[in-house]
Amino acid sequence: xxxxxxxxxxxxxxxxxxxxxxxxxxxxxxxxxxxxxxxxxxxxxxxxxxxxxxxxxxxxxxxxxxxxxxxxxxxxxxxxxxxxxxxxxxxxxxxxxxxxxxxxxxxxxxxxxxxxxxxxxxxxxxxxxxxxxxxxxxxxxxxxxxxxxxxxxxxxxxxxxxxxxxxxxxxxxxxxxxxxxxxxxxxxx
Amino acid sequence: xxxxxxxxxxxxxxxxxxxxxxxxxxxxxxxxxxxxxxxxxxxxxxxxxxxxxxxxxxxxxxxxxxxxxxxxxxxxxxxxxxxxxxxxxxxxxxxxxxxxxxxxxxxxxxxxxxxxxxxxxxxxxxxxxxxxxxxxxx
Numbered sequence: 033x034x035x036x037x038x039x040x041x042x043x044x045x046x047x048x049x050x051x052x053x054x055x056x057x058x059x060x061x062x063x064x065x066x067x068x069x070x071x072x073x074x075x076x077x078x079x080x081x082x083x084x085x086x087x088x089x090x091x092x093x094x095x096x097x098x099x100x101x102x103x104x105x106x107x108x109x110x111x112x113x114x115x116x117x118x119x120x121x122x123x124x125x126x127x128x129x130x131x132x133x134x135x136x137x138x139x140x141x142x143x144x145x146x147x148x149x150x151x152x153x154x155x156x157x158x159x160x161x162x163x164x165x166x167x168x169x170x171x172x173x174x175x176x177x178x179x180x181x182x183x184x185x186x187x188x189x190x191x192x193x194x195x196x197x198x199x200x201x202x203x204x205x206x207x208x209x210x211x212x213x214x215x216x217x218x219x220x221x
Numbered sequence: 222x223x224x225x226x227x228x229x230x231x232x233x234x235x236x237x238x239x240x241x242x243x244x245x246x247x248x249x250x251x252x253x254x255x256x257x258x259x260x261x262x263x264x265x266x267x268x269x270x271x272x273x274x275x276x277x278x279x280x281x282x283x284x285x286x287x288x289x290x291x292x293x294x295x296x297x298x299x300x301x302x303x304x305x306x307x308x309x310x311x312x313x314x315x316x317x318x319x320x321x322x323x324x325x326x327x328x329x330x331x332x333x334x335x336x337x338x339x340x341x342x343x344x345x346x347x348x349x350x351x352x353x354x355x356x357x358x359x
Contacts, residue, residue: 069353069354069355069359070351070352070353070354070355071351071352071355071356072349072350072351072352073348073349073350073352074347074348074349074350075348076346076347076348077328077343077344077345077346077348078326078328078343078344078348078350079341079342079343079344080317080326080341080342080343080344081340081341082260082284082292082293082340082341082342089284089292089293091326091350093348093350099356101355101356101357102355103357104356104357115319115324121354121355121356121357121358122352122356122357125356152357154357154358161358163357163358189357
């Protein structure tokens with residue numbers, strides 16, 4: 033049974049993966065879903081640091097943390113949010129311990145990622161928006177095309193691309209043949 | 222109502238000696254923003270308890286930026302406040318929201334450490350947060 037295919041990619045660094053398949057079929061979002069972009073966070077307890085003149089306000093959620101968002105569902109044991117002054121967006125998020133994230137990219141692709149830790153960073157430098165998620169601690173990303181194991185695993189949300197600083201391992205879903213070639217449906221750069 | 226003022230270096234505190242209503246205590250930023258209120262602790266009513274504690278009804282805690290903009294406000298129906306230690310706690314429900322109203326947090330039971338450059342609020346149980354703008358930008 034050709035269940036597992038390991039493609040060890042030579043050459044090392046800065047490997048990029050983008051999906052070339054058609055986006056997964058998704059239901060058109062309802063008007064209510066479009067109108068509501070709010071995120072809900074539930075946890076056993078939380079600590080709110082009110083910050084100071086030079087330190088950010090932060091919220092530390094602990095125990096059975098669950099994040100529900102139109103595009104992201106996240107489960108973990110500890111979650112830290114850096115809250116920017118004013119009404120800006122959250123600029124830094126750290127999730128630790130038994131991190132599970134289900135999210136839908138803007139292209140409609142669905143991803144399921146597990147890891148020990150995930151860090152989200154958002155910044156705007158010289159009018160360029162940088163927005164990444166970095167998973168560490170045995171990350172595994174699962175799509176309909178298979179799984180990829182890479183530590184660390186970096187997702188550029190703006191470009192919708194995954195980056196693998198080290199050699200990743202690919203696991204194809206059952207039924208797909210391998211034979212040492214890249215017929216996984218993943219486009220490798 | 223009888224009040225007297227404790228002249229602490231960074232905190233203007235009014236300790237009610239009897240049953241008090243509508244009291245306010247301010248904590249200020251350090252230099253060069255020493256004229257700006259950093260956090261404000263207020264209550265609709267306060268009753269002295271043994272051990273230098275206060276039973277505060279209608280608690281309200283506000284945090285401001287250095288330009289005076291309201292950053293967040295927290296409200297609870299009751300707490301026990303150790304003013305000289307800068308500690309307030311309660312088993313009651315707490316609501317908190319950001320100054321622009323887009324971040325809401327609530328839970329049951331809390332511990333407030335209200336100290337210079339170390340103001341934090343721990344919510345003990347069933348914490349629920351709503352971020353109106355969403356966690357990630359569009």
